[in-house]
Amino acid sequence: MDEQPPNYRREFLTSPQHVGLGLLTLGLGFISAQLLPLIIGGTLYSLGWLYLPDMTFFRGWVDRRRQAARQEEEMKKLTAFVQRRDALISSLSATCRAQYNSLAAVCRDIEVASADNPLASAAPGADPRLRKLDELMWTYLRLLGIAESLERFLETERREDLPRLIKDAEQEIAGLNTELESLKAKGANSALETKQRYFGSRLERLEVLRKRQQRIDQAQENLALVVSEQERLSQQIKLLRADAVATKNADALTARIDATVEHLDQTNKWLSEMDEFKDLVGDMPDSIYAARVHRAIASSGVGARVRVHGTLGRSAVRRRYAGASVFALPSIREGYPIVLVEALAHGLPIVACDIPAVREVTGGAAVLVAPRQVAPLAAAVRELLADERIRRALGRQARIRARSLPTWAESEARFLRAMKTRAG
Helix, strand or coil, X not given: CCCCCCCHHHHHHCCHHHHHHHHHHHHHHHHHCCHHHHHHHHHXXXXXXXXXXXXXXXXXXXXXXXXXXXXXXXXXXXXXXXXXXXXXXXXXXXXXXXXXXHHHHHHHHHHHHCCCCCCCCCCCCCCHHHHHHHHHHHHHHHHHHHHHHHHHHHHXXXXXXXXXXXXXXXXXXHHHHHHHHHHHHHCCHHHHHHHHHHHHHHHHHHHHHHHXXXXXXXXXXXXXXXXXXXXXXXXXXXXXXXXXXXXXXXXXXXXXXXXXXXXXXXXXXXXXXXXXXXXXXXXXXXXXXXXXXXXXXXXXXXXXXXXCCXXXXXXXXXXXXXXXXXXXXXXXXXXXXXXXXXXXXXXXCEEEECCHHHHHHHCCCCEEECCCCHHHHHHHHHHHHHCHXXXXXXXXXXXXXXXXXXXXXXXXXXXXHHHXXXXX
C-alpha cells in the first residue's frame, strides 16, 4: 500500500515552529497587557497558521523528519533481522556454518563480478537484487537449521531399535490375547481381571511405540526434502555467480535472480509447515486415553469410518475446521471449552452436551443434548447431516455468537473487576 502524504497542518500543530509562532505573536501580546498589541499578535498568529504550513521550508522540514523516521524504523528492522540471523548461524554446527559461509562467499563473488553495475548501493538495502540475494540466503539458513533439528531428533530416536521393539510388542500382545482367551474359557475371574489390566497397559505401550515410529518416518521424509532443497538452492546461487562472471549483463543477472526467487514461495510454504512439525516432534498425547479410544473404535467396528489424527499443527487444525460439516463435543465436564469458541468462529453447526460451561459459551447457537445419553447425541448429528438448511442457519448463529464473545483483554478486565469487588 502506498504511503499517505503527510497532513502538513496537523504536523504544524505539534511542531516547534507553531510553538515559536505562538510565543512571538500571542505571547508578546499578552505580555504587553495592552489591547492593540494583543489584537496585532492574534492577527499575525492567524496569518501564520494560514500560510506557514504551506511554505516550502516547513514542508521540507516535515518531509525530512518523516524520511528520518522511516530510515530509523528500517534500521531497527534490519538490526532485529541481523540479530535473528546471527543467532541462527551461531546455533548451527561447525559443518553447517561452514556450508552457509561458503555460499555467502558465492554471493559476495556475484557482487564483485557485477562491479561495472554494482548490486549494492550507498543506501543499505536500496538495490532490490541485493535484497533478493539476502532472501535466498535466509531461506538456505532456515533449511540448514531445520535439517539439524531433524537430524538431532532422528539421532536420539535411533538409539532405540523401534522396529524391533514394535515387533516384540506385537508378539507379546498376541501371546497375552491367547492367555486372556484361555482364562475366559476357564472362568478364572480373579486372574482374568488382573491379566486384562496388564494387557491394556502393554497395548497402550504398543500404541505409543507406533506413534513414535510414525514421527520417525515423517522426520526422515522431511529431512530428505530439506537436504534436496538445500542442494537445489546452492546450485541456483552458484549458477547466478557463473552468469555474473560470464555475461557481465546486469539485466540478464536480474532476470535470473528474479526467476530463482519466484521458486521460493513453495519452499517457504512447506518450510512453515516443517517448523510446525519441528515444534511437535516428540509431543505425544495422553497414551492411556489414546489407547482407550483406539480400543473403543476397534471394538465398535467403526474403524473404517473414524480417523484419529493425533496431534496436529495450527494450519492442519484450521483445514479440519474448514472441511467439517458438524462439530460434536460430547464431553460431560468443561472449564472454558476453547474448542467450542474455535468452532463458533469457523461458523460450524455444533452438537454438544447440555452442561453449564457449554451453555455459557454457545449462548443458544448450538444443539444441546442430555449428558451421557448416546441416542439423543446421535440423533442430533444425523439430523444436521441430513438437513443443509439447518446447518447453514446454525452456522450463521455460530458466527454471530463468536463475535459477541469477549476477547482475552476483555476477559482479563472482567476478572480484575471481579477480584477488586471481592476484595472490597
